[in-house]
Amino acid sequence: MKNCEYQQIDPQALATPTPTPTPTPAPTPSARACPEKKPRRPQRKWEVFPGKNRFYCDGRIIVARQSGVLPLTLGLILVTSGLFFIFDCPFLVKHLTGFIPVIGGVLFVFVVISLLQTSFTDPGILPRATPEEAADIEKQIDNPTGSSSSYRPPPRTKEVVINQQVVKLKYCFTCKIFRPPRTSHCSLCDNCVERFDHHCPWVGNCVGKRNYRFFYTFIVSLSFLTAFIFGCVTTHLALRSQGGNGLVFALQESPASALELVVCFFSVWSILGLSGFHTYLLAANLTTNEDIKGSWSGKSGNEETGNPYSYNSIFKNCCSVLCGPMPPSLIDRRGFVPSEDGAEIGPAEIELPAAKNDVNMCTQGTKGLLETATRSPFLSSPCPQAKSQAIPPPALDALPSITPSPSPSPSPGPGPGPGPALEQTKVSRERPAATTPHRHHSHHRSRSKRTAQQGHNPGHASNPPASPGPRRSHSSRSRKDSKTRDPKFTPLH
Amino acid sequence: MATEFHNLQELRHSASLANKVFIQRDYSEGTVCKFQTKFPSELDSRIEKTLFEDTVKTLNNYYAEAEKIGGHSYLEGCLACITAYLIFLCMETRYEKVLKKISRYIQEQNEKIYAPRGLLITDPIERGMRVIEISIYEDRGSSGSSSGSSTTSSSGR
Numbered sequence: 024m025k026n027c028e029y030q031q032i033d034p035q036a037l038a039t040p041t042p043t044p045t046p047t048p049a050p051t052p053s054a055r056a057c058p059e060k061k062p063r064r065p066q067r068k069w070e071v072f073p074g075k076n077r078f079y080c081d082g083r084i085i086v087a088r089q090s091g092v093l094p095l096t097l098g099l100i101l102v103t104s105g106l107f108f109i110f111d112c113p114f115l116v117k118h119l120t121g122f123i124p125v126i127g128g129v130l131f132v133f134v135v136i137s138l139l140q141t142s143f144t145d146p147g148i149l150p151r152a153t154p155e156e157a158a159d160i161e162k163q164i165d166n167p168t169g170s171s172s173s174y175r176p177p178p179r180t181k182e183v184v185i186n187q188q189v190v191k192l193k194y195c196f197t198c199k200i201f202r203p204p205r206t207s208h209c210s211l212c213d214n215c216v217e218r219f220d221h222h223c224p225w226v227g228n229c230v231g232k233r234n235y236r237f238f239y240t241f242i243v244s245l246s247f248l249t250a251f252i253f254g255c256v257t258t259h260l261a262l263r264s265q266g267g268n269g270l271v272f273a274l275q276e277s278p279a280s281a282l283e284l285v286v287c288f289f290s291v292w293s294i295l296g297l298s299g300f301h302t303y304l305l306a307a308n309l310t311t312n313e314d315i316k317g318s319w320s321g322k323s324g325n326e327e328t329g330n331p332y333s334y335n336s337i338f339k340n341c342c343s344v345l346c347g348p349m350p351p352s353l354i355d356r357r358g359f360v361p362s363e364d365g366a367e368i369g370p371a372e373i374e375l376p377a378a379k380n381d382v383n384m385c386t387q388g389t390k391g392l393l394e395t396a397t398r399s400p401f402l403s404s405p406c407p408q409a410k411s412q413a414i415p416p417p418a419l420d421a422l423p424s425i426t427p428s429p430s431p432s433p434s435p436g437p438g439p440g441p442g443p444a445l446e447q448t449k450v451s452r453e454r455p456a457a458t459t460p461h462r463h464h465s466h467h468r469s470r471s472k473r474t475a476q477q478g479h480n481p482g483h484a485s486n487p488p489a490s491p492g493p494r495r496s497h498s499s500r501s502r503k504d505s506k507t508r509d510p511k512f513t514p515l516h
Numbered sequence: 517m518a519t520e521f522h523n524l525q526e527l528r529h530s531a532s533l534a535n536k537v538f539i540q541r542d543y544s545e546g547t548v549c550k551f552q553t554k555f556p557s558e559l560d561s562r563i564e565k566t567l568f569e570d571t572v573k574t575l576n577n578y579y580a581e582a583e584k585i586g587g588h589s590y591l592e593g594c595l596a597c598i599t600a601y602l603i604f605l606c607m608e609t610r611y612e613k614v615l616k617k618i619s620r621y622i623q624e625q626n627e628k629i630y631a632p633r634g635l636l637i638t639d640p641i642e643r644g645m646r647v648i649e650i651s652i653y654e655d656r657g658s659s660g661s662s663s664g665s666s667t668t669s670s671s672g673r
Contacts, residue, residue: 136600150644346593353644
C-alpha cells in the first residue's frame with residue numbers, strides 16, 4: 024500500500040513518444056508517463072491524476088483507491104431497511120399508523136443519498152504543485168543538502184499568525200506545497216485534503232472540506248434511521264407478543280425482526296455516539312484530526328492556545344460548516360490535459376504555435392524551465408523555453424514527484440506520517456451511547472500505536488465481502504454483526 | 517520596459533517564457549482565500565506597483581464575496597440540506613458564479629494591462645487556489661535585451 028507510486032520518467036521515453044498509455048481509471052504510473060503524446064484523443068485530467076483515487080463515469084465520480092467497507096455499509100443499510108419495510112411495516116401500518124413507512128422512507132432516502140454523496144464527492148483535494156511552483160518554493164527554502172540527497176531533508180515549516188495564534192504550516196513532500204492551514208495529507212489517498220477530518224473506510228473516502236456536510240448529514244440521518252427502526256421493531260415485537268403468546272412466538276412469526284433488532288441495537292449506540300462527537304466538533308469548529316492531535320487544547324501548557332478558526336459562537340460555527348458556501352473542486356477532473364499544441368487551460372493563457380518536434384522539446388523545455396527558475400536569465404535560444412509552456416502540467420507533475428523515499432507520504436519527521444492511523448473497531452461497541460468526545464480520544468490514542476504501522480486496516484478479519492463491479496473492497500473489516508457503525512476514525516495526520 | 521506587446525496575439529506569437537512569479541496565499545485571516553499583496557521584485561521593471569496591488573486586491577475581494585457567510589449562503593445551504601444536497605447537481609452555486617466573474621476579470625486584466633507589458637496572469641483556480649501565477653515573457657525578437665526579469669535568488673514574497 025505504501026509502494027512508491029511514481030516511477031522515474033525516462034526523458035528518452037518522453038522524447039520518443041509511446042503510442043498510447045491506456046486511459047484506465049486506475050492511475051498507474053507508467054500509464055501516466057506520456058500523456059502529452061496522444062494523437063488519438065485528448066485525455067481528461069482524471070486519467071492522469073497522481074493520487075490514489077479511482078474515477079468513474081468519465082471523472083464525474085471520485086472514490087478512494089480502497090473502497091473500504093462501503094459496499095458493506097450500503098448493503099447493511101439496504102438489507103436492514105428492506106427487511107423493515109417488508110416485514111415490519113405491514114404490521115405496524117395495520118396496528119398503528121400509516122406514517123411509519125413514510126417516515127422510514129424519507130430517512131432511508133436521506134441516508135442513502137448522503138452516503139453516496141460523501142463517498143463520491145471530492146473531499147477538497149489540493150492539486151499538486153506544478154514544477155515551476157515547486158522550484159519556486161525550493162528557492163525559498165534554505166536546503167543546503169540539495170534536493171538529490173538520499174535522506175529526507177529536515178522538516179520544513181512556515182509559521183503564520185492567524186487570529187493572534189501562531190500556526191505552523193508544514194511542507195508536503197509529496198505534493199510539493201506548503202499545506203494551507205487545516206490541510207492534511209492522507210496517505211491512503213495520497214492527496215492533500217483541505218480541512219481534513221479523517222479518512223472514513225465505511226464511506227470509502229476522505230472526509231474533508233467539501234464533503235463534511237454530507238458526512239454529517241449521513242451520520243445524523245443514519246442515527247435517526249437506526250433509532251427509528253429499532254423503535255419500530257421493538258414496538259412490533261411487543262405488539263405481537265401481547266397476544267398472549269410471548270416473545271418467542273413473536274420472534275418465530277417475524278424472524279427478520281430479530282435480525283434487524285440485533286443490527287440496530289449494536290449500531291445505534293456507536294452511530295449516536297459518533298453523531299454526538301461530530302456535533303461537538305461542529306460546534307467548536309474543529310476537525311477530528313485537530314481534536315485527536317490536541318492542536319488547540321493547550322496541551323503544551325500555553326494558556327493562550329485556542330482554536331483560531333472558531334467564531335466563538337456555536338450557531339455561527341455550525342452554520343459556517345454546514346450552510347457555508349460550497350467550494351468548487353480544485354482538481355478539475357473532467358478538464359482536458361493540455362496537449363503540446365494547446366496551452367494550459369484557461370482563457371487567459373496564451374497558446375503557443377504547434378511545432379512538430381514538440382515532444383523532443385519537452386524534455387529540454389522542462390529542464391530549461393527548471394534551470395531558468397534557479398539560474399540565470401534566459402537568452403532566447405531556439406525553442407525549448409518557448410515550448411516549456413506547452414508541456415502539460417501533469418507530465419511535469421510526475422517529474423518532480425520522483426523522490427527517493429519509498430513511501431509517497433512524508434515521513435513522520437515532517438510531521439504527518441502514517442503515524443496516528445487510528446481506527447476504532449468493534450471494541451467500541453461496548454461503549455455506551457453517551458460517549459463523550461474525550462472517551463473517543465483516549466480510545467483512539469490507545470489504539471494508535473497498535474494500528475500505526477498497519478495504516479488504517481487492523482489486521483484481523485480479512486475476508487473480503489462480495490463487492491460488485493470494479494471496486495475491490497479489500498480493506499476487509501467485514502464482520503458478521505456489523506452494522507456497527509463504529510466511529511469512522513482514521514485520521515491520518 | 518524592454519518589451520512592448522500590444523495584445524495577447526502578439527504575445528502569443530513572438531514571446532518566449534522567461535520566468536514565472538508566484539503570489540502566495542495570505543493565511544493571516546484563516547483559511548479564506550486571500551493572496552499576498554506584496555509586490556514581487558521580479559515585476560519591478562515591468563509593471564507599476566499600484567496596478568499590481570489593485571489587481572490582487574480586487575481578486576481578494578471577489579474571493580471574499582464568494583466565501584462570505586451571510587444570508588444568501590445560509591439560504592443556499594439550508595435549501596441544499598432539505599433537498600439532501602441534490603440541488604447542487606442542478607444549480608450553480610454562488611461560489612461558481614463568482615469564479616466565473618473572476619475568470620472574466622482576469623482575462624480583462626490580461627488583455628488591458630498585463631499582456632501589453634509582457635505578463636500573463638493565470639487564474640488561481642488552475643493552480644488549486646494556491647498561487648497567482650504570473651508569467652513573464654520576453655520578446656523573442658529582442659534577444660539581447662532580455663533579462664529585465666532576471667531570476668534572482670531572493671523571491672519577493
